[in-house]
Amino acid sequence: MNDVTRPLDPLGDGLPVPADAPLRAAVTKGRLLQCSIAMFEAAGADCSALRKPGRRLILPVSLPGGPGFEVVLAKAPDVITYVERGACDLGIVGKDTILERGQSFYEVLDLGFGACRFMLAVREGEDFFGRMHHRTVASKYPLVTRQFFERRGMDVDIIHIEGSVELAPILGLADGIVDLVETGGTLRENGLHPIETVAEISARLIANVAAVKTKRGPVTRFIDLCREAVLCSPS
Numbered sequence: 001m002n003d004v005t006r007p008l009d010p011l012g013d014g015l016p017v018p019a020d021a022p023l024r025a026a027v028t029k030g031r032l033l034q035c036s037i038a039m040f041e042a043a044g045a046d047c048s049a050l051r052k053p054g055r056r057l058i059l060p061v062s063l064p065g066g067p068g069f070e071v072v073l074a075k076a077p078d079v080i081t082y083v084e085r086g087a088c089d090l091g092i093v094g095k096d097t098i099l100e101r102g103q104s105f106y107e108v109l110d111l112g113f114g115a116c117r118f119m120l121a122v123r124e125g126e127d128f129f130g131r132m133h134h135r136t137v138a139s140k141y142p143l144v145t146r147q148f149f150e151r152r153g154m155d156v157d158i159i160h161i162e163g164s165v166e167l168a169p170i171l172g173l174a175d176g177i178v179d180l181v182e183t184g185g186t187l188r189e190n191g192l193h194p195i196e197t198v199a200e201i202s203a204r205l206i207a208n209v210a211a212v213k214t215k216r217g218p219v220t221r222f223i224d225l226c227r228e229a230v231l232c233s234p235s
């Protein structure tokens with residue numbers, strides 16, 4: 001289990017959130033949503049609406065003995081936008097998106113689930129660091145990639161690819177890729193192998209800067225609920 005005691009760390013200004021509005025948490029659709037539902041239920045929440053959303057995008061979650069909250073279903077970069085701008089008080093999003101998209105919010109908790117890695121990967125037999133000519137790297141995460149090579153003092157051309165990044169070295173577009181690796185299966189089945197870890201990734205709970213002040217009670221309760229559920233879950 002990852003460290004879940006990260007303190008609040010102010011990094012920017014969010015817009016004011018009305019104190020009487022219901023607590024809203026934006027959650028990244030897909031695997032992180034399923035893990036989030038399991039976390040909420042471990043904390044005693046009723047997620048029946050969230051388990052059968054149909055086409056609805058805002059779903060109520062009730063908690064025993066207290067006010068519940070609303071879950072907003074969104075794509076990962078939009079979770080950050082909604083939280084940064086105060087449309088949502090809290091958000092659950094991968095560290096990969098946080099690293100690429102900036103941080104005008106509080107990152108309050110490492111939720112542990114959604115664990116994977118950003119890795120630099122190349123074709124089998126490729127001597128990436130040993131080669132003499134200029135290197136080209138493809139990634140869906142150009143900022144993360146640029147910062148990684150800047151830290152190493154390497155001048156690398158970066159090509160922004162939207163998905164299936166593994167294609168780039170296979171088709172001769174790039175010498176390597178920086179991409180998320182979970183099981184390693186996609187790399188293996190496409191003749192690529194990882195040569196260096198760029199960053200460890202997992203889901204994070206984020207909070208709007210203003211909501212932490214104006215909705216301190218409900219926001220703190222939500223954070224505590226998630227922290228306790230994460231601490232109780234098997235690692």
Ligand code: PRP
Nearest residue numbers: 163164165179180181182183184185186
């Ligand atoms: C992600 C990632 C890799 C793959 C890694 O792709 O970009 O391609 O999963 O998983 P693995 O190590 O378990 O094989 P995703 O399925 O999200 O699609 P994308 O390539 O279009 O981004």
